Amino acid sequence: MQTxxxxxxxxxxxxxxxxxxLGDDALLLRSRKAEAGYEVVFGIEQAEAPANPAAASPVSTTLAASEFAQISAQLDEIRAALARSAGAQSRASRAIPELANLQARxxxxxxxxxxxxxxxxxxxxxxxVEGVSQRADLQARSRSSVRMMLNFDYDYIEGLMRAELKRxxxxxxxxxxxxxxxxxxxxxxxxxSMMKLAMAAGGRVRLMSLDSTPGAxxxxxxxxxxxxxxxxxxAxxxxxxxxxxxxxxxxxxxxDTxxxxxxxxxxxxxxxxxxxxCPEADVFLVVAGYMKSTDLERTIQRYEKFRFSKLVVTKLDETAALGSVVSEASRAGKKISFVTDGIRIPEDIRPATADEIVKLVLGGASLREQSAA
Ligand SMILES: Nc1nc2c(ncn2[C@@H]2O[C@H](COP(=O)(O)OP(=O)(O)OP(=O)(O)O)[C@@H](O)[C@H]2O)c(=O)[nH]1
Ligand SMILES: [Mg+2]
Known part of the structure; x- marks a missing residue:
């Protein structure tokens, strides 16, 4: 991805x-408050893979703990300010109120x-773009005429949102x-999780552990x-x-580590x-699905030095919301590989799919149900 x-x-x-x-396909990756305003980083998919995959690997950070804590605190502050302003803006700036509802959802x-x-x-x-609504035009219309114009197709609008999330x-x-x-x-x-995958792997599997805590x-x-x-x-x-x-x-x-x-x-x-x-190493960061955004972001940064590219998301049976995982994985450019939802080995693991993740994020009442309520 070019950024x-x-x-x-x-x-x-x-x-x-x-x-x-960069065009409409540019994805927002991260943002921060800078001295002179805001710095926003966008990424755009490149058609071709980089010639040298190692060059695309994340660079390990060597921040001292105190610097890290300071930057983390600043990030929290900026995030809270942005969250407040994005939340407040959402209702005011949307021509179609239902889009603001979806944003809030x-x-x-x-x-x-x-x-x-x-x-x-x-x-x-x-x-x-589809000509269904022109923003200026919409703003001039009453809410009911907008509804009529769209034939208020909830499923269609929600489908667009799901597709954007899935992307x-x-x-x-x-x-x-x-x-x-x-x-x-x-x-x-x-x-x-490792044992669940070991059972599913087949062939000759060798287990190793660097965990030297008592009993590991x-x-x-x-x-x-x-x-x-x-x-x-x-050893x-x-x-x-x-x-x-x-x-x-x-x-x-x-x-195992x-x-x-x-x-x-x-x-x-x-x-x-x-x-x-070990060039053949495939490194997985294992995180519980219920971790909140700030903790996940910190964890991802801290484990970056191990050059992991994928997440295993565990304990889905203990959470109803996966939004933080999706946000932080997207922000850090990481892939989701497997999800687990219980302690049974090997039953409670499965390959992640974008459709299931979208469903998990949006679990709960649909827009149609909310509107009927
Ligand atoms: N409910 C639930 N529990 C899980 C899941 N995956 C693991 N656990 C439980 O979570 C606890 C910790 O799991 P471990 O696999 O030992 O975690 P770990 O990361 O190896 O832990 P350390 O080696 O101590 O760092 C155990 O009691 C597991 O049975 C899951 O998907 N759902
Ligand atoms: Mg362990």
Missing amino acids: KSYLATSMEAAMVQARAE LIAAEIEPLLAKDILDRVEASLA RIQIDAHVRGKLAVFVGPTGSGKTT REEMKWYAQTYGMDFVPL SPAKLPRMVQSLKDADWILL PGFTAPDSEQAAELASAIEQ
């Missing part, structure tokens, strides 16, 4: 500038307010390469024995590249460097 940032005195102005230059589902606004901008633009969800439900590594916060479901290796050995797989002891991250090389007979090598309470620790840096030396 470009715009600086303008207001968010609106930056967005207009970006859309004029996305925000209620924990879709980031700016992303919700961007999605509804696109819906409104599609309606205008922003990237899916990759495959393990690519021979080595799959599972990283993530403590208790997010790394070990359980025993837990993995127990899993290996119970499910008839081989457990391969791994330290530094030994990973050689170990992977030596396991020539394995079809899959799955590596500890939840790093401080992902900037020396131990984490060692693992990051070992992963870098």
